Amino acid sequence: MRNLNGSGSPLLDLRNVGKTFSNGVSALRDVNLTIREGDFLSLLGPSGCGKSTALRLIAGLTTPTTGALDWHKALGGDCTGFVFQEPTLLPWASVFDNVWLPLRLRGVSREKAAPAVSELLERVHLTGFENAVPRELSGGMKMRVSIARALVTKPRLLLMDEPFAALDEITRFKLNDDLLELWQDQRFTVVFVTHSVFESVFLSNRIVIMAARPGRVSGEMTVDAAYPRDEKFRISPEYAAFCLRASEALNAAMNSASEPHGH
Amino acid sequence: MVIETLPARLDPEEAKRVRQERLERIGSWLLPLLIMLFAIWLWDRICVWNEIPRYILPRPHVVAQTLYTDAALLFGSLLVTLKITFLSLLLAVIGGVGLAVLFTQSKWVEMSFFPFAIVLQVTPIVAIFPLINIYVDNQTAKLLLCSWIVAFFPILSNTTLGLNSVDRNLRDLFRLNGATRWQKLRHLRLPAAMPYFLGGLKIAGGLSLIGAVVAEFVAGSSGQSSGLASRIIEAGYRLNAPRLFAALILISLTGILIFLVLSLVSHLLLRRWHESALKQER
Structure with a gap:
């Protein structure tokens, strides 16, 4: 069995990565970070700390102003999946067509894609909704479609940008459970952006705490609680202790941000 | 969403609401109908009361x-006008969508050419017509060109707007998946532009009829035309008011019909996903 808490081999190094936008805003400064294979890594920080920018850099949607991203293993486009803050589905297309889309863009026919799409829909508990269109689904279900779509290409790396921020707590808990199950099962690496201490502790084995203005890494902690994590973990003293530690780290990061600094 | 089974007993408030809705549904077509009947009756009475001769204002039954x-x-004549109307609408769709797609393929192309589309739109067609009359010989081609100029702009501008208003994240998603230009157009931009295009089409449908009639009016005296507009001119010369009114009614009915058909098409295409086509729930 894979060591879920330990560190796999390095997948990606961010070395002194900085990003300054054309309007002069310095979104990231001197970020050093190693993502290891099998990680469930959360980027935790207040808004404006550049965590989404970091994710977009990893996805290749934007390029760093300074520093570099070093990939240890060649990851083609097929090997990263992206889940946005909103479900970002095609509103005119059925659930099936939405999940099929990444394969379709790679030239895979509907028939050939069908087994993979059906399997993923089953994994996110949406069997039977193949023909529904997004507006007929609840917020949580839409997000499930979005996750299925990101995983349909069997990516090695899944990037998630505050995917559950807009959901109610009960739905969020359920989706957290299901995401962890998928992660333990399919052995992809996750980089998960969030501003929720509780969510990051519940999900991740590593939390990178970020501070704002300019966006930078202010600390890192390991959550070495065993997987699988379930409802029992959510109410355990162990979980509470991790949350306390993460909160303190986050507070420290936010206080350090209030000192006058550049922008 | 359809409610399959109504609860056996509604409380007074809900029952009142259901009654109200039913009443409004009936009223929405009954009231205009009653107003129309009243107006026709009034028209008839005015003719009788004032003893207006039929070559000035004919009575409705005449x-x-x-x-x-x-x-x-x-x-x-209606068929002739319809032919021009639909042909020019078809050409407006092809030209409008084609140009819009071209525009969105490159910001530079859009920046260069869009102003000229506006120039074409804001210049009154009646003022351009004498030129068209000189350069184009074929009567049908003349009318088509006029009607097309009037009808194509709303399709062009709406479709351009639609093609450009794609969700940013969806654009990123396509980029991440290595979509080609054609794939982006086919699977993202064109479907996203659909509601905008259909809005433009509804306007263009009416405009192409107006364009066809106006063009024929301006071209009218040159002879060979035989659409409804020339019937109206002809009837005007001969003081044949009843025929003038009859032709006018046909044109109005055609306009209404075009609008209704295009609204239906729009509803059928969008009803599953777009807000504009959704029934109010709750």
């Missing part, structure tokens, strides 16, 4: 009679 006795002539 118009209806003319519609029947002159049917062959009028419907023949």
